[in-house]
Amino acid sequence: MNDFDDAALDDPQILAEADDSLRFLAGAGAxxxxxxxxxxxxxxxxxxxxxxxxxxxxxxxxxxxxxxxxxxxxxxxxxxxxxxxxxxxxxxxxxxxxxxxxxxxxxxxxxxxxxxxxxxxxxxxxxxxxxxxxxxxxxxxxxxxxxxxxxxxxxxxxxxxxxxxxxxxxPSDTAEVADMVAEESSPYRDLSTNAAKDLALGLADALPLVWGGSVLAARASRRVAEALRRATGLAALAVGSEELLPVIEATGPRDPFADPTEHQASLRPVLLVLNDMGDSPEMAVERQTLLETAQAHDVRICALDAGQGSDVDRYVALLQKGLYGAAYLRIGSRRGGTPGQQI
Structure with missing residues (x-):
């Protein structure tokens, strides 16, 4: 994987080259x-x-x-x-x-x-x-x-x-949710105000561990992990907390002297949590355990929030936010293709 170029996320020419991918994502509501x-x-x-x-x-x-x-x-x-x-x-x-x-x-x-x-x-x-x-x-x-x-x-x-x-x-309500995510993730919003670009930056040069507590959040997590794998060509894991915890716990301390050119060897996991308002109390405890374990092992944490609405509305919010993040991750890593269209 090439070095991640965060400047590419606000470069009009580079964004224009990725227009097909971003336009497809923006058209979900339509x-x-x-x-x-x-x-x-x-x-x-x-x-x-x-x-x-x-x-x-x-x-x-x-x-x-x-x-x-x-x-x-x-x-x-x-x-x-x-x-x-x-x-x-x-x-x-x-x-x-x-x-x-x-x-x-x-x-x-x-x-x-x-x-x-x-x-x-x-x-x-x-x-x-x-x-x-x-x-x-x-x-x-x-x-x-x-x-x-x-x-x-x-x-x-x-x-x-x-x-x-x-x-x-x-469907009209769900389409509004998709439109809202598209507006928040627009390429015309710069990195300082664009949550999807910020997510791409948080996942850059990392091995994503994607977790969703509810059944629908777990489903979205698998779709997002697919998109992240295509965006980077690297592994992205979307499984339950019982499988993620050993990976997090095995993560050693950061090495400030690690060779940044040895990407695959030096990549650290990043925990991406898909927060669904439909989570049960048991899932809330599971989430807290994951977060505390990640913090204890110096594993970076990123989060996507589903917001309010029906089950389908929340699923689409999580999925679209994750797909936008994957699209910007691909743009910043200067890889071709259109991950959103393959979901």
Missing amino acids: RIRLEAQILGKPDFEAGRRPRGVIIVGQEARLVRAVLEPCCPVPFVAWPFAGLPAWVGALDLVVVLASRDGSDAALVSATYEAARRGAALLVATPEDSPVWAAAEGTSTLRVPTATGDPLAAAIALMSVLHEVELGPDVV
């Missing part, structure tokens, strides 16, 4: 609104409640994390090919298709669900192979247009609320 605008009205049989719900495809685990605590029936995110043997006419299969709806495994799962007579709720671009595979009298197809799996998942969750299978998800 994509969420667009997907919500083209929703179909749920037309499942009135009062019908499935025996169980199984969801496949991109962002399936996010949807499960939001719905599982309040869904009145069993809710399963299925990461494997095909469908479980128990899925049948009494169940609902939810399909979150890939960007172009051509994933062969999802097409096969959709055909199989229709063949078994299960109700289908499919989010996919119109005229895609998955769209065609979802033909049936018990199918609701939600057209998607942006190619953004997160935006499509938020739209889909609002539909699941309409059929009384999940909490109230308001």
Whole structure:
């Protein structure tokens, strides 16, 4: 990894070269609104409640994390090919298709669900192979247009609320949260007033240890760690506190005479904490233990705050803040690519 150049974060020419990546992140709110605008009205049989719900495809685990605590029936995110043997006419299969709806495994799962007579709720671009595979009298197809799996998942969750299978998800509110993060993280804000640029500076030349206490914060932490790995080409770990504590505790004292050119050997861990207002009291204790241990071992601490709002609002706030930090980390380390578009 090259030396981190903090001056690059406020250099108009360098920022212009990274415009595609930053513009994609800034457009998250617009994509969420667009997907919500083209929703179909749920037309499942009135009062019908499935025996169980199984969801496949991109962002399936996010949807499960939001719905599982309040869904009145069993809710399963299925990461494997095909469908479980128990899925049948009494169940609902939810399909979150890939960007172009051509994933062969999802097409096969959709055909199989229709063949078994299960109700289908499919989010996919119109005229895609998955769209065609979802033909049936018990199918609701939600057209998607942006190619953004997160935006499509938020739209889909609002539909699941309409059929009384999940909490109230308001895409317009979530879009406002994404817009707020974009404004706070704008490249036109200099380092002194830009939390995302400051986060990049805090994570520079370090090995990030990313922790989120709640289920959704933990999900966001894994996405942020993915982006940080792409931004730096170095390791970034997102796991529970029981795995992070040994790493922190094994960190030795800082060596003021360490050779700064030996990057990989001299990199120290940095603890990045994703604070979610939805944390339980147990998670608060876990967080405090992590913070105290990091301080005792001279491990730098960075934090992202979810703020207020629904579960989905807080998740998007944490995710977008982390992705902006990764984007600026990539810019400061002068690496090419667009990490945000790959999430």
